[in-house]
Each structure stands twice: as C-alpha cells, then as structure tokens.
Amino acid sequence: xxxxxxxxxxxxxxxxxxxxxxxxxxxxxxxxxxxxxxxxxxxxxxxxxxxxxxxxxxxxxxxxxxxxxxxxxxxxxxxxxxxxxxxxxxxxxxxxxxxxxxxxxxxxxxxxxxxxxxxxxxxxxxxxxxxxxxxxxxxxxxxxxxxxxxxxxxxxxxxxxxxxxxxxxxxxxxxxxxxxxxxxxxxxxxxxxxxxxxxxxxxxxxxxxxxxxxxxxxxxxxxxxxxxxxxxxxxxxxxxxxxxxxxxxxxxxxxxxxxxxxxxxxxxxxxxxxxxxxxxxxxxxxxxxxxxxxxxxxxxxxxxxxxx
Amino acid sequence: xxxxxxxxxxxxxxxxxxxxxxxxxxxxxxxxxxxxxxxxxxxxxxxxxxxxxxxxxxxxxxxxxxxxxxxxxxxxxxxxxxxxxxxxxxxxxxxxxxxxxxxxxxxxxxxxxxxxxxxxxxxxxxxxxxxxxxxxxxxxxxxxxxxxxxxxxxxxxxxxxxxxxxxxxxxxxxxxxxxxxxxxxxxxxxxxxxxxxxxxxxxxxxxxxxxxxxxxxxxxxxxxxxxxxxxxxxxxxxxxxxxxxxxxxxxxxxxxxxxxxxxxxxxxxxxxxxxxxxxxxxxxxxxxxxxxxxxxxxxxxxxxxxxx
Numbered sequence: 001x002x003x004x005x006x007x008x009x010x011x012x013x014x015x016x017x018x019x020x021x022x023x024x025x026x027x028x029x030x031x032x033x034x035x036x037x038x039x040x041x042x043x044x045x046x047x048x049x050x051x052x053x054x055x056x057x058x059x060x061x062x063x064x065x066x067x068x069x070x071x072x073x074x075x076x077x078x079x080x081x082x083x084x085x086x087x088x089x090x091x092x093x094x095x096x097x098x099x100x101x102x103x104x105x106x107x108x109x110x111x112x113x114x115x116x117x118x119x120x121x122x123x124x125x126x127x128x129x130x131x132x133x134x135x136x137x138x139x140x141x142x143x144x145x146x147x148x149x150x151x152x153x154x155x156x157x158x159x160x161x162x163x164x165x166x167x168x169x170x171x172x173x174x175x176x177x178x179x180x181x182x183x184x185x186x187x188x189x190x191x192x193x194x195x196x197x198x199x200x201x202x203x204x205x206x207x208x209x210x211x212x213x214x215x216x217x218x219x220x221x222x223x224x225x226x227x228x229x230x231x232x233x234x235x236x237x238x239x240x241x242x243x244x245x246x247x248x249x250x251x252x253x254x255x256x257x258x259x260x261x262x263x264x265x266x267x268x269x270x271x272x273x274x275x276x277x278x279x280x281x282x283x284x285x286x287x288x289x290x291x292x293x294x295x296x297x298x299x300x301x302x303x304x305x306x307x308x
Numbered sequence: 309x310x311x312x313x314x315x316x317x318x319x320x321x322x323x324x325x326x327x328x329x330x331x332x333x334x335x336x337x338x339x340x341x342x343x344x345x346x347x348x349x350x351x352x353x354x355x356x357x358x359x360x361x362x363x364x365x366x367x368x369x370x371x372x373x374x375x376x377x378x379x380x381x382x383x384x385x386x387x388x389x390x391x392x393x394x395x396x397x398x399x400x401x402x403x404x405x406x407x408x409x410x411x412x413x414x415x416x417x418x419x420x421x422x423x424x425x426x427x428x429x430x431x432x433x434x435x436x437x438x439x440x441x442x443x444x445x446x447x448x449x450x451x452x453x454x455x456x457x458x459x460x461x462x463x464x465x466x467x468x469x470x471x472x473x474x475x476x477x478x479x480x481x482x483x484x485x486x487x488x489x490x491x492x493x494x495x496x497x498x499x500x501x502x503x504x505x506x507x508x509x510x511x512x513x514x515x516x517x518x519x520x521x522x523x524x525x526x527x528x529x530x531x532x533x534x535x536x537x538x539x540x541x542x543x544x545x546x547x548x549x550x551x552x553x554x555x556x557x558x559x560x561x562x563x564x565x566x567x568x569x570x571x572x573x574x575x576x577x578x579x580x581x582x583x584x585x586x587x588x589x590x591x592x593x594x595x596x597x598x599x600x601x602x603x604x605x606x607x608x609x610x611x612x613x614x615x616x
Contacts, residue, residue, distance in 0.1 A: 073578065083577075083578075085577075127460075128459060128460040140544055142544060142545065144452055144457050145455075147453075149452050149545055149546075150546070151436060151545055151546020151547065152435075152436040152546050152547060152548035152581075153546055153548075153579075154546070155546040155578060156544060156545050156546040157544060157546075158543040158544065158578070159543065159544050161543050161577060162539060162540040162543050162544065163536050163539055163540070163574060165474070166473070166474070173576070173577040174576050174577060175574060175576065175577070228471050229540070231470060231471055232470040232471070232537070232540050233544065235466040235467065235469050235470050236448055236450060236464060236465060236466065236467050236470065236541065237450065237457055237459055237464050238457075238458070238459020238460050238461055238462070238463040238464040238465075239459065239460060240460035240461075266471060266483060268481070268482050268483065269391075269393075269469060269481040269482060269483070270381065270391070270463060270466070271461075273460075
C-alpha cells in the first residue's frame, strides 16, 4: 500500500497543500489564497485538506497520513496550537481535530521547524544549523545534532520577538523593538510606505535598494536587526550555518551580502557561520509537512522512530 | 579499584582543584589563587594537578582520570582550547598535554558546560535549561533534552559577547555593547569605581543597591543586559528554567528579583521561564569537572557512554 500524505503549510494569510505519494508530489497542489482570521483559518485548513483528499482519491489513492506546518506556539507532542496571533487560535487541538475529521494519523509542528525538515533532507550532512524563514513574520528553527529544538513546551523558535532595538518600534506582540518590527516582509513594506515610498511588496523595496535612500534606510535596519539575532544565536549555539528562507529570503544577495558583512563585523572574536539561502526555497514548508506526515504514519504503525 | 578523579576548574585568575574518590570529594582541595596570563595559566594547571596527584597518593590512591573545566572556545572532542583571551591560549591541545604528563585519560570542556553537569546531577528531572555563570566573564550552557549544546565547533556558550546595547561600552572582545560589558562582575565593579564609587568587589556594589544612586544605575544596566540575553534565549529555545550561577549569581534576590521582573516584562506574549539560583553554587565548576573526569574514565575503559 503506498504512503499517501496530505501535506499543508499554513501561512499568515494563505493555506497551501499538496498530495505526496511515496514521497513524490502529485500535482496540482491546492491553495486557499486568502482567508479571514479567527474561525476562517481553520475552515481554510479543512477546505484545502478536503480538496487534497479528493485529488488523492481521484488518482486511486486513499490518504494514509496528514502533516501540517503552522505558525504560532505549537506543542507537537500534544498536537496543540497553544497560541497563533495571526490566525486567532488559542489552545486549538489541531492534530486531534484533523485526525477525527479525516481518520488518518496527523502530526503538526511549528512552521519553521517543519520547513527545517526539508532543509535537513536536502543536506543530510549538515547537523547544526539555524533555519530562519522571513515572511509575514520571522521565526527560527534551531537544529542541534540533527534534531530540531522544540523547547520545554514546544514554544521555541520565536526569533521575531527578540529585542533588537531598545525602546524601538512597536511590535504586534505588545513589545517594542522586536526583530520582527524591522526585518519581517510586512515591516519592511510598512516602513517604506510610511516614509512616503511607493511599493506593493517587500520585494519591491528590495528591488530599489542601492538606488533609493528610503529603501536603503529601511533595508539597513532590517539587516541590522537580523544580524543582532544571528550574532546572538551564533555566540550561544555555534551553528555551522545560518539558512535564510521564506519570501524575503528569496531576495538573494541584496539581503545576504550585507547580512554576512554585518554579522562578520559583530563576530570578529570568532569565525562567523556561513549564511546561505534556503535550498528547498519557498516550498520548504510544504516539503517539510510531507516529511512530517511520513513520520506520523511511521509512528502510528510502529514501523519507525520519529527523529525529532 | 576505586575511581580517582583529579578535577580542576580554571578561572580567569585562579585554578581550583580537588580529588574525588568514587565520586566523593577528598578534602582539602588545592588552589593556585592567582597566576599571570599566557604561560602562567598552564603552569598553574600543572601545579594544581601535581598537588592533587600527591594528595591522592598520600591517601593510597593512584589517579585514574582528569576532568577539566576551562573558559574560552573549547573543542571537547579534540581536547583543544581554541581560544581563551583571559588565559592567553590559542589552539592549546590541553587534553593531550595533560594525558601525556599524568598518564591518565583526560576530558576537558567549556567551564559553563562543565558546571552545567553539576546542575544536571542535582536536578535530573530538568531536561531543558540554560545555566548562566556570572563571574569575571559571563557565559551560558544550553541544555536541550538533557544534553549540553557544544555547537558545530565546540564554541557555543559565549553569551557574554552578544550585542545588548547598540554602540554601547567597549568589550574585551573588540565589540561594543556586549552583555559582558555591563553584567559581568568585573564590569559592575569597574563602572561603579569609574562613576566615583568606592568598592572592592561587585558583591560590595550589590550590597548597596537600593541605597546608592550610582549602584542602582550600574545594577539596572547589568539586569537589563542579562534580561535581553535571557529573553532572546527563551524566545528561540523555550527552556524550562534559567539557572544563574557564578560569583555574582550568589548575590541572590538583589539580582534575581529585578531580573525576573524585567524578563517577564519583555516576554508578555508568553509565559516566562523560571529563573533560579544555582543549586550547586560556587563549586559547580569543580563538581562538574569531577563528573567529566568520570566520563573520561568510562570512555577509556569502554564501560560506558559519555552522555553529552
């Protein structure tokens, strides 16, 4: 019997999904491009999963597992989203709800840790690294000795809410000067527009860095906040590499070059880690969710051990 | 045959040591109270170990292993101190030198990670925590799922050199605004004296907090820098507890109370971790070195696995 995983990647405003049969993606994927917060996010998850189940059955395959990457404070073992501000979820037993609804073993995890599984699969020799997806928010998956660090209550990874600028800009979390208030795609765009710039997306801002004073300023603040976070993680955890992913991670050298320079200047007392772009790219979350689904199935049939 | 471990704890200006027979400390310990930098530190290590070997033999015990906690960038697997600014060491093969000199298996590790072994032994149920010893310098041992995190090149733990104040005070590492430039015992004392205060030690400064405006100011900066570091580690790693040790850690509630308050205020979007004083106290480094020595012996005789 083939392994048929329904994999979904929940973002701040969209839900993406695909079917993976024995590890191979079956096109086409399903996406709910935008949804309303609160109950809307869960309905969007159900809609995408139902569509994926339909896709699988049309191909003659019965779904065998579900894998879900979601933002927020996620307790993977309990299958619980403790808190996801952008989705309006508090203590949502997402794993159990989906298992009951679709009748197959389900594993959920934090979106960054889920995407990090795809990076690990792409580079199995890399055992100690930090994966930082930059999109609507900024988070981090810390991988130590080949395992993702979930923390005591599954709440690790909230790099977006570390203090980087004393008494700085207000953040959605209620604090001031958080990394996310400078370096997220949303913050870059909002600051550029607030300063009188004209742009539709953070990518537009990235496109005029070097030619536009306001873009230079906003971008430098984003780079400095990210560099502060990366410097702190490197000093305390000594990762071999920092991998930048997510939508803004696709900006390439306009982000990575100044980021490498700034991190190096803050770490003159030791070798800086390599800083690279995600190998799995914007589909890392979905590929990781498929790997998570495989682990769910292994767990349920007692044929294997989940690795992290 | 009893297990006879020579355990030493190398500090910025002193080397302390004790003999442990089957896990029990044999008094009295040996200490070289102060030494000169550069070659002086290694001579001090040899002097203490020779004295300890003499103590053991006088009791009728032949040494069976050596355990060493040392500051700096330490590669435990290679037995190498990559860089220790305060000791003047660069790429010193300390483990091998001591094995050759004393003829017994030797394990060395970073001082904070070594001391964290004593905290783990004191509280085996605690699996995810960060141990922060505050003394001449400030470092951190991150413990994830019961194992210390050494990093890709054994250089994890340098919490003292994370940026906490943009364009802040100069640090010995060459950077500006490092945590250590505000929160180490040396920084607290130096800033108090530079401001016109009269004190012999950081403990003296701690003793007048609440009664002396200058002490209040210096102390608040130390607390704020530590809180920034703890907030960042909590957001990204979600430890169950933060354990404060080292000389300044003994300050007790004058440090822990405002630190808890500040960390809580920076983490309103999630539950803060517990912040506690070291259970093993100022002898954590020495007790941890004894546990390290036990692991060295187990490794060499293939009777056990080293745990971290």
